[in-house]
Amino acid sequence: MRQESKKKATIYDLSVxxxxxxxxxxxxxxxxxxxxxxxxxxxxxxxxxxxxxxxxANLQARGLRSSRSGLVGLLLPVHDNRYFxxxxxxxxxxxxxxxxxxxxxxxxxxxxxxRQTVETxxxxxxxxxxxxxxxxxxxxxxxxxxxxxxxxxxxxxxxxTHSVISxxxxxxxLLTEAIIxxxxxxxxxxxxxxxxxxxxxxxxxxxxxxxxxxxxxxIFGADxxxxxxxxGYSPAMTQKAFETFYAREGRLPRAxxxxxxxxxxxxxxxxxxxxxxxxxxxVVGCYDYDPFGSFLPFPVIMIRQDVESMIAKxxxxxxxxxxxxxxxxxxxxLVPPRTALMGPLDALxxxx
Amino acid sequence: MRQESKKKATIYDLSVxxxxxxxxxxxxxxxxxxxxxxxxxxxxxxxxxxxxxxxxANLQARGLRSSRSGLVGLLLPVHDNRYFxxxxxxxxxxxxxxxxxxxxxxxxxxxxxxRQTVETxxxxxxxxxxxxxxxxxxxxxxxxxxxxxxxxxxxxxxxxTHSVISxxxxxxxLLTEAIIxxxxxxxxxxxxxxxxxxxxxxxxxxxxxxxxxxxxxxIFGADxxxxxxxxGYSPAMTQKAFETFYAREGRLPRAxxxxxxxxxxxxxxxxxxxxxxxxxxxVVGCYDYDPFGSFLPFPVIMIRQDVESMIAKxxxxxxxxxxxxxxxxxxxxLVPPRTALMGPLDALxxxx
DNA sequence: ATTAATTGCACCATCGATTGTGCAAAAAGA
DNA sequence: TCTTTTTGCACAATCGATGGTGCAATTAAT
Numbered sequence: 001m002r003q004e005s006k007k008k009a010t011i012y013d014l015s016v017x018x019x020x021x022x023x024x025x026x027x028x029x030x031x032x033x034x035x036x037x038x039x040x041x042x043x044x045x046x047x048x049x050x051x052x053x054x055x056x057a058n059l060q061a062r063g064l065r066s067s068r069s070g071l072v073g074l075l076l077p078v079h080d081n082r083y084f085x086x087x088x089x090x091x092x093x094x095x096x097x098x099x100x101x102x103x104x105x106x107x108x109x110x111x112x113x114x115r116q117t118v119e120t121x122x123x124x125x126x127x128x129x130x131x132x133x134x135x136x137x138x139x140x141x142x143x144x145x146x147x148x149x150x151x152x153x154x155x156x157x158x159x160x161t162h163s164v165i166s167x168x169x170x171x172x173x174l175l176t177e178a179i180i181x182x183x184x185x186x187x188x189x190x191x192x193x194x195x196x197x198x199x200x201x202x203x204x205x206x207x208x209x210x211x212x213x214x215x216x217x218x219i220f221g222a223d224x225x226x227x228x229x230x231x232g233y234s235p236a237m238t239q240k241a242f243e244t245f246y247a248r249e250g251r252l253p254r255a256x257x258x259x260x261x262x263x264x265x266x267x268x269x270x271x272x273x274x275x276x277x278x279x280x281x282x283v284v285g286c287y288d289y290d291p292f293g294s295f296l297p298f299p300v301i302m303i304r305q306d307v308e309s310m311i312a313k314x315x316x317x318x319x320x321x322x323x324x325x326x327x328x329x330x331x332x333x334l335v336p337p338r339t340a341l342m343g344p345l346d347a348l349x350x351x352x
Numbered sequence: 353m354r355q356e357s358k359k360k361a362t363i364y365d366l367s368v369x370x371x372x373x374x375x376x377x378x379x380x381x382x383x384x385x386x387x388x389x390x391x392x393x394x395x396x397x398x399x400x401x402x403x404x405x406x407x408x409a410n411l412q413a414r415g416l417r418s419s420r421s422g423l424v425g426l427l428l429p430v431h432d433n434r435y436f437x438x439x440x441x442x443x444x445x446x447x448x449x450x451x452x453x454x455x456x457x458x459x460x461x462x463x464x465x466x467r468q469t470v471e472t473x474x475x476x477x478x479x480x481x482x483x484x485x486x487x488x489x490x491x492x493x494x495x496x497x498x499x500x501x502x503x504x505x506x507x508x509x510x511x512x513t514h515s516v517i518s519x520x521x522x523x524x525x526l527l528t529e530a531i532i533x534x535x536x537x538x539x540x541x542x543x544x545x546x547x548x549x550x551x552x553x554x555x556x557x558x559x560x561x562x563x564x565x566x567x568x569x570x571i572f573g574a575d576x577x578x579x580x581x582x583x584g585y586s587p588a589m590t591q592k593a594f595e596t597f598y599a600r601e602g603r604l605p606r607a608x609x610x611x612x613x614x615x616x617x618x619x620x621x622x623x624x625x626x627x628x629x630x631x632x633x634x635v636v637g638c639y640d641y642d643p644f645g646s647f648l649p650f651p652v653i654m655i656r657q658d659v660e661s662m663i664a665k666x667x668x669x670x671x672x673x674x675x676x677x678x679x680x681x682x683x684x685x686l687v688p689p690r691t692a693l694m695g696p697l698d699a700l701x702x703x704x
Numbered sequence: 705a706t707t708a709a710t711t712g713c714a715c716c717a718t719c720g721a722t723t724g725t726g727c728a729a730a731a732a733g734a
Numbered sequence: 735t736c737t738t739t740t741t742g743c744a745c746a747a748t749c750g751a752t753g754g755t756g757c758a759a760t761t762a763a764t
Contacts, residue, residue: 021743061722065721296649345587411751
């Protein structure tokens with residue numbers, strides 16, 4: 001019994017059809033009918049009509065009335081990146097499981113854009129917001145706070161609300177140690193042969209750099225300043241840093257730590273411009289995991305941030321209401337070269 | 353003048369504060385005030401108050417009244433993939449530029465989930481829907497049609513509404529030719545040495561396979577049936593296909609065409625289980641572009657689908673209203689091995 | 705000085721669902 | 735049989751913004 005018109009059925013339509021009041025229809029269809037002591041037979045009748053006329057609730061109306069929307073937001077810096085896109089994938093699954101609607105938006109690492117995007121989401125009365133990798137988490141916090149919106153930081157911490165982040169210091173140490181260990185077979189690595197590229201002045205980069213430097217000091221007893229090359233989070237700038245180094249030294253560093261897969265793309269651009277010999281014997285560590293990155297022609301040790309656990313933890317925290325802001329560290333995983341891990345997509349069935 | 357309470361200011365609050373009626377406030381703040389002949393000075397007053405009290409419209413209320421929401425949807429199969437995530441990135445930029453709010457959701461290649469997700473989006477009165485890579489575009493169409501929702505297919509075509517897709521036949525030919533050409537330096541390739549892995553019975557796969565087979569027939573005069581190995585779109589199944597082949601033949605095919613980057617991940621999993629010699633001299637073509645994939649230790653020729661043009665075309669079509677359903681082909685680009693292309697992220701400024 | 709035209713805004717119904725309240729009819733108890 | 739309790743539902747206000755309509759007050763035209 002397909003609705004021939006384009007107009008969707010409302011509770012009023014069903015109210016007329018059933019001879020009941022709109023409030024009764026509403027109660028039946030939103031599950032509160034027992035509380036309202038609606039007869040089973042009435043409920044049955046209305047449910048039948050709803051089915052027949054393909055009724056679905058207008059969620060804007062519901063949201064307006066109840067000032068909740070069933071929408072849960074995830075604010076990302078960018079989509080086009082395996083780390084964040086797998087976060088989106090995992091996030092969606094969690095939100096769906098709770099019967100809500102995930103809404104994922106990116107704000108381009110622009111503090112202004114971040115705040116404005118959140119304002120927009122708030123205007124749609126989203127119920128909760130997950131703020132991932134925000135450039136200015138506390139700015140976002142202020143906006144959420146003013147609107148009474150529950151929110152939580154992921155990946156980059158803020159000071160005003162809970163944050164679930166990768167244990168960047170530990171991860172930085174792990175990765176640095178692994179790089180050094182990997183070079184052990186050959187001529188022992190010298191402190192000035194191990195560089196770090198990428199990142200900026202954010203919490204994650206700082207912690208990773210701290211881990212990197214401490215391990216270098218512990219193992220080498222030295223940690224030359226010039227080995228740290230922060231380039232922001234752009235492929236273009238990272239490429240430039242490699243080009244500059246190469247122009248000066250005539251080669252790449254023997255080993256280096258790259259702060260993220262986005263910076264790693266800068267290395268790729270460099271590689272595309274230079275012959276194979278240029279990087280025949282480098283060892284690379286990357287703080288991010290990308291399956292393709294793991295199989296490059298030189299050893300690439302990667303860190304996989306545990307997105308699944310981070311999202312799980314974040315939901316756990318946001319569900320249990322207010323408590324003083326706290327930092328939750330999730331231990332990342334070291335991924336040896338040439339490793340193809342399973343991802344969120346493996347949870348999907350593939351039909352044919 | 354920060355609002356101390358958690359409640360957001362409404363037009364009624366401003367109406368009281370300004371001494372004007374709510375409708376006047378509304379008109380001033382939504383830009384229709386000239387049409388309503390509101391005095392400039394009144395408008396000024398109200399705008400000042402709005403600013404002062406940080407008024408932002410409740411978009412659910414607006415949407416309810418006007419039965420439009422300012423939301424534009426993009427339905428993806430999955431997030432966690434460079435092709436679709438760059439599509440999301442580009443889509444967002446376009447929607448933002450029109451002053452609307454992008455909402456990106458994935459439906460896991462499940463026809464049922466696709467329809468249900470769209471139902472949900474419709475309940476939020478989204479204004480338009482872009483359906484990318486849908487398993488069942490015509491099923492989605494039916495749902496949209498019933499709700500009078502403008503929509504368009506991307507990547508996989510439907511028969512009931514406009515579709516903007518990659519020219520898969522041409523792309524398939526391009527890639528196949530490139531693979532064969534690449535092998536020319538060595539001993540000439542034989543028809544039974546060139547395989548195709550991945551894909552399923554969807555339009556894109558069929559067209560790519562058609563291109564592949566035609567080129568093989570043109571060049572080799574032969575096109576053995578067993579060289580086509582559709583495995584669906586899952587890394588796990590693709591890996592299994594490679595393992596099976598390897599178990600039987602003791603090696604990988606000399607050259608092969610992989611239907612998508614997701615299938616390519618299946619190859620990675622295979623590679624992770626086998627020593628380097630196993631794939632010392634293979635040549636791979638992949639119908640998708642991933643910057644890391646381009647730099648693997650064997651030649652990887654890739655096809656980059658022109659996401660930017662596809663999205664642009666889709667917006668163009670959806671803006672110009674109804675017309676008989678048509679298929680719009682966008683020519684993809686052949687990417688030689690070891691190439692790092694720019695992506696949507698390069699449009700972002702990187703601040704520090 | 706009238707009448708006509710224009711300006712400037714208020715009033716009110718409306719979008720679709722939710723929810724507190726009230727009240728008849730039916731059932732139970734005395 | 736008459737009260738008390740329970741059952742089953744209707745009524746109406748409300749969420750916040752929009753837009754058609756109407757009506758004073760002001761300005762212009764005659």
